[in-house]
Amino acid sequence: MEMNANYTSFVALGDSFTEGMSDLLPDGSYRGWADLLAGRLAARSPGFRYANLAVRGKLIGQILDEQVDVAAAMQADVVTLVGGLNDTLRPKYDMGRVHGLLEEAVEKLAPSCGRLVLMRSPGRTGPVMERFRPRMEELFGFIDGLAARHGALVVDLYGSEVLGDQRLWDVDRLHLTAEGHRRVAEAVWQKLGLEAEDDWQSLLPPALRTGWASRRVGDLRFARQYLGPWIGRRLTGRSSGDGRPAKRTELLPYEPPLS
Numbered sequence: 159m160e161m162n163a164n165y166t167s168f169v170a171l172g173d174s175f176t177e178g179m180s181d182l183l184p185d186g187s188y189r190g191w192a193d194l195l196a197g198r199l200a201a202r203s204p205g206f207r208y209a210n211l212a213v214r215g216k217l218i219g220q221i222l223d224e225q226v227d228v229a230a231a232m233q234a235d236v237v238t239l240v241g242g243l244n245d246t247l248r249p250k251y252d253m254g255r256v257h258g259l260l261e262e263a264v265e266k267l268a269p270s271c272g273r274l275v276l277m278r279s280p281g282r283t284g285p286v287m288e289r290f291r292p293r294m295e296e297l298f299g300f301i302d303g304l305a306a307r308h309g310a311l312v313v314d315l316y317g318s319e320v321l322g323d324q325r326l327w328d329v330d331r332l333h334l335t336a337e338g339h340r341r342v343a344e345a346v347w348q349k350l351g352l353e354a355e356d357d358w359q360s361l362l363p364p365a366l367r368t369g370w371a372s373r374r375v376g377d378l379r380f381a382r383q384y385l386g387p388w389i390g391r392r393l394t395g396r397s398s399g400d401g402r403p404a405k406r407t408e409l410l411p412y413e414p415p416l417s
Contacts, residue, residue, distance in 0.1 A: 163350060163351045163352065164202075164203060165199050165203060165206075165235040165236050165272070165273075165350065166203045166205065166206055166207065166235055167206065167207040167208070167232070167234040167235045167236070167409060168192075168195065168196055168199055168206075168207075168208050168209075168234055168235065168236045168237075168238075169208075169209045169210075169211065169229045169232050169234040169236070169237045169238075169271075169409060170192040170196075170208075170209070170210045170211065170212055170237075170238045171211050171212060171221055171225045171226065171229050171237065171238065171239045171240070171241070171267075172212040172216070172221065172225075172238070172239065172240040172241050173212060173213065173214055173215060173216040173217075173221070173240070173241060173243070173244055174212075174213075174214035174215060174332075174333060175190075175212075175240055175243070175279060175333070175334075176190065176191075176192050176210065176212035176238065176240050177190060177210070177212040177213060177214050177405060178190020178191070178192065178193060178339065178405075179214060179328075179332075179333040180328035180330065180333040180334070180335065181334070181335070181336045181339040182336075183415060185415075187405075187415075188405075189336070189339070189415070190339045191334075191339040191340070191342035191343040191346065192210050192212070192238065192343075193210070193415075194339060194340060194343035195343045195346050195347060196208040196210075196412050197412065197414055198343070198347060199236075199412075200412040200414075205411060206411065206412050207234075207409045207410055207411055207412065208406060208409070208410070208411075208412040209229070209232060209234075209406045209407065209408055209409040209410070210404065210405045210406040211224075211225040211228060211229060211404045211406075211407065212225075212240075212404060212405070213402050213403070213404050214402065215244065215400070216241070216244065217241075217244050217245050217248070218241045218242045218244075218245055218256055218259045218260055218263070219255075219259050221239075221241040221263065222259050222262060222263045225404075226239075226262075226263045226266050226267060227266065228407075229267060229270075229271075230266050230267055230270040230271075231270075232409045233270055233271065234271050234272070234409065235271065235272040235273065236271065236272065236273050236275065236350065237267050237270075237271040237273070237274050237275065238274075238275045238276075238277070238346065239263060239264070239267060239274065239275070239276055240276070240277045240279060241260070241263070242256050242259075242260055242297050242301075243279050243294065243297070246290055246293035246294055246297055247290055251293060253293070253296065253297075256297070257300050260300065260301070260304060261304060264276070264304050264308050264310065265308070268308040268309065268310060273310075273311065273350065274308065274309075274310040274311070275310065275311045275312075275313060275346060275349065275350070276301050276304065276305050276310050276311065276312050276313075277301075277312065277313045277314075277315055278298040278301060278302075278312060278313070278314045278315055278316040278317065279294075279298075279315055279316060280315040280316060280318065280321035280322070280334065280338070280342070281294060281316055281321075281322065282321075282322055282323075282324055282326075282327045282331065283322050283324065284324070284331065294316070295316075298316055311349050311350070312349075313342075313345050313346050313349045315342060315345060318345075318358075318359050319359070319361065320341070320358075320359055320360065320361050320362060321334075321338065321341065321342075323361075323362055323365075325362055325365060326338035326341070326362075341358040341359075342358075344356060344358035345358045345359075
C-alpha cells in the first residue's frame with residue numbers, strides 16, 4: 159500500500175476493545191486505539207472526520223443491527239470492524255450464526271468505504287482464555303477468509319507475542335492498558351500504509367518475578383471484582399453495555415480531548 163495514502167474520514171465499529179477500555183482519561187472516559195489513530199490521521203488531513211460507534215459488551219448481532227448500516231451510510235475512507243470475540247465467550251456460542259452475521263456485516267461495509275480493516279484480536283495468556291482459545295482461533299481463520307474475499311485488510315494482533323504479555327493488560331485481564339492501545343493504533347496505522355513511528359511488536363523488558371503470595375492476592379482480587387460479575391452477566395444474558403450510547407455517533411471533525 160502506498161505510503162502517502164490520504165485518509166480524511168474514519169469510522170470505528172465494535173465492542174469494548176474499540177470503545178477504548180481500559181485506556182482511562184482523567185475525566186473518567188476511555189480513549190483507546192481508535193481515538194489515538196483518529197488523532198494521528200487528523201494531524202495529517204485538515205478537516206478529518208471521525209465517528210466511533212463501539213459500545214462495550216456488544217455481540218456481533220448487535221453490532222450488525224445497531225452499527226453497520228449507520229457506518230455504511232457514512233461512506234468513510236477507513237472503517238474498522240472488530241467483533242465476534244464476545245460471542246465466543248458466551249455459554250451458548252453458535253459458530254455458524256456468528257460467521258453468518260460477520261459475513262453480512264462485511265458485505266454491507268466493504269462496498270461503502272474506501273478501506274475496510276478487520277482484526278485478529280489480541281489474546282493474553284492465562285487459564286481462562288485457554289478455555290476459549292480454539293473458538294477464538296477458528297473465528298480468526300474465518301475473518302482471514304472474509305478479508306480475502308472482500309478485499310479487506312487484516313491486522314494480526316493475535317499473532318503478536320508482546321500483546322500476550324500480561325503487563326499490557328489491565329487488572330480486569332480483559333482489556334488493554336494505555337500502552338497496549340497505543341501499540342494497536344500503531345499496528346493499524348502501519349497496515350493502512352503509513353510510515354511507521356516505532357516497532358509496535360517490540361518486546362517489553364524482562365518482568366520481575368513476583369512472589370506466590372502476591373500473585374494469589376491478585377488472583378483473588380480479580381475473581382472478586384471482575385471474573386465473578388463477568389460470569390454473572392454471561393449466565394443472565396446481561397451486558398455491561400446495556401443502555402449505553404456510543405461515544406461518537408456522528409461523523410464529525412475530530413477534536414483532540416482536553417488534557
